[in-house]
Amino acid sequence: MAVSDFYVTALQAALVLAVSPLLMTVFLKVKAWTQRRRGPPLLQPYADLMKLMEKDEVVSDTASPVFLYAPAVAFAATFAAAMLVPTFFGGAAVFTIGDLFVVVFLLSLARFAMALAALDTGSGFGGFGSSRDVILSAIVEPTLVGAILWGALVTGSTGGPGLAIDARPLPLIAALASYGLVIGSLIIVVLAETGRIPVDNPSTHLELTMIHEAMTLEYSGPRLALVEMTKAMRQFLFVAMLLLFAAPFGFAPDHDGIVPAIVLFMAKILAVCLALAFVETTTAKWRLFRLPELFTVGIALSVLAVMSAVVARGTLHAP
């Protein structure tokens, strides 16, 4: 690994760790504004994390080491996944360690760890949250795989750098249709996987509606800080992945262009979060068993996206 690769890797890690909590506030702010409240200060999540790190913790009497180490494993897996999605520069060696399929597998490692931890407390809340989370994520996963296949058809690569760097050889009309479809399907994935309305409500503690919150009810102190940080990184990761598909421009062409590229990325990611927060404030949460309908739409969109890419490519290659 060259020295410059090392810088890019370190910058990416710093960006993932530093910016993730900020996105949490963006959601809270937008929600507050639409409700004519002022909302928390921008740095509130950082303060919350610091506060949690200073607290003692209480652990359930049924807990095993799984409960104690799951947050670290989930954090590590999410972090590793976030390191594989290019944000401001596509050409570093770190992005060739794994492709987007690997990101999907890493996310399932994180989910596995937290779902086990939720069962470990022996509470009904944790158990049901765990069951809902693994099964809802299961029906989201094909959509994500469809989007990756689409990316592979369009850029010839399943990796992040492919999407960030390579030009798209699709005819314009087909490309537009294909784009629209894949972005639509990815938005559904993002809503589901980051636990936002209409799939889950991150600010509720009502047992009938909880999914992600229910899984982490028993955590306190530094481990809760890890859990919150993991949630934030996960949101960052999914928004970054959406951007990789939806707005693949403005990546630094070489090492000199890195600073403006980071600024542009921040602008992009804030814009997406504003849009998602707006969706969240204007919709109501869906009943749990209505959600498969939403995911069926997601799957259908991504199948259509792949098919339109195939057709577009076919007309392109035809003599």
Added chain:
Amino acid sequence: MTDAHLLILIAGLLYGSGAFVALIEPRLGRPTSLAYLFPAAAGAVGLAAGVMVLQDPGPTIMSFAAPLPFVSFTLRLDGLSGLFLTLASLGATTSSLFASPYLRSGGVEDRGSLAFAYNVFLFALVGVFLADDIYTFLVLWEMMSLASFLLVLAGKPATEARPAAYSYFIMMHLATVLIIASFLLLYTRTGTWSFEGFRLFSAGLDPDTRAWVFLLAFAGFGMKAGVAPLHVWLPRAHPTAPSHVSALMSGVMITAGTYMLIRTAFEFAGPPLVEWGVLLVIAGSLGALLGALQALSANDIKKALAYSTVEHSGLIIMALGVSILLSSSSHAELASFVLGAALFHTANHMVFKSLMFLGAGCVVEAGHTRDLEEMGGLARRMPRMAAILIVGTGALAALPPLNGFVSEWTIFQGLLGLLSVNDGPVGAAVATAVAMVVALAGAFSVAGAVRLYGLTFLGKGRSGPASVAKEPSWRLAAPLLPLAFLCLALGLFSPVAFTTMVAIAAPITGAAVLSVPGQLLPGTLSTMPSIFPMGIAVLIAWGLLFALLPIAVLRRKRSVARTWTGSGESAPVRPSITAAAYAAAATQIFPTFFQRIEKVERAAEKERGRASLMHKAELGDPVEDAIYRPVPLILEGASRRVRWVQSGSIHQYMVYLIIAMMVAVGAMRWL
């Protein structure tokens, strides 16, 4: 005769001696320990032979004169049989080492006959992968089926083992009939009994014959491989067998079906046709989904593992189908990639499924139940086993950086390869649909793995077993360690392993052996050629360091308290989720994949004039009801229709005799 040949002979003799010792040992009034030591040694010797063959796979033939005229037994060693020899021998070693402490702990009655059948089973199992003519193959195949039938029959409780063994017996004989039909068809067209002859003449066969040979073989071997909808025997027989046998059946025996399907499709009836690929892809991917969903809902810990075998077998068959599709459209390099992925997944599945079945054996022994509803909280009673099995569960759920993950990744890459060479919308649609079904099955297998591990080991003990379970001894746990280690090693060093698999696959699909960079796992697309498994592990370790460092440095005070459940501190029962409830969301979203069996039981005695009713609802396999239950009913109905033939009147029977004679004479003249 090469060294590998000599080692194989020694291994065979050791299995034979094991069978012999098994008959003597109980007579001397001692438990069967030598009878399991022999196959363990034989496995080690076989492993050495397998590795030798993998290093130098140039096909070599061994042949023995049989004590019958015109018959000789032929064995053949090449890359493919070397791989399966290695897997079978690895399984033989670990299962045999596990067997004698396991039997001493009292799970299954320790009988000489059991050890005898076990040795015969292993002998035949290893031999099946080496056989190179119809005689040798069928003799060993039948030995394998019959010995494993006896082993299933030895399971407990007998009320469950008998019907399971019986359905296994019937299905295996149906399979053998189909296999014999397939071989006989080849014999009539080629005039040779040897597989080598089939290989020589296959190109000259007409397409119809080839199609029939393949279809018959698909039905016969597919039954052994657990391809849906021919899998019904598998989730019955595998759980009831003693755990060391379940591990071998799920890990190794089903791969005999896959192995012969590869041989038939590419060699005996090859080159393969597109339609076969389509058939395998559809059957495989549906089997994977069905297996994953059933594994998610099964309440019996070993049955859940058996259905997970159906799932992984489906994935392997699907990958084999993709490889056939690519091979028939003359993309030999890609075909060998995907076939390599199928073989890699077969090897990985063998490792983690053996580990899980042996571990399940320990858990069942410790808790005296196979019912997930009755377990829970075992991690605190048996922390060592919990730690070993989390590796197996992770590999089962295809989590990075373990071995299940890398082979599923290569399978996805194979599907992508199929998609990228297919410019027609139909082929692309099939590839996309299959990729999504596989993704769905994979995600459900994660859910199933969480449920299996979580409800067994974590949380609060739901009934007796959690309070009586004891940590199994090191002797029982030790054979699991190499398997757990392999789960990690095959993941981290997957580039080496996968290159070996592709090198085995290349001569089968007729591709040139490609040389791959040592550290990277290759993909199928030109611009994203590879991933770096060791690097993924490093990234995860980096994240772990970030996460654990502050916790270790800060050392906040930790206190223990009861989980708040909303039911008050004094409540006698703390509500927690049950195994059935955990799967409920999946069973409600996908009702087609489950058969709801509802029963109303009326208590025999009336209490104060009131009869108590009990309503029970269970979830079963839909295939069983749709296909298998009607068959005996139809047979019974048909035999009732023709019952008048047997009137008992002697006159009528005389008429039958005369008619039969006339028909025979007529037929002879006509012929």
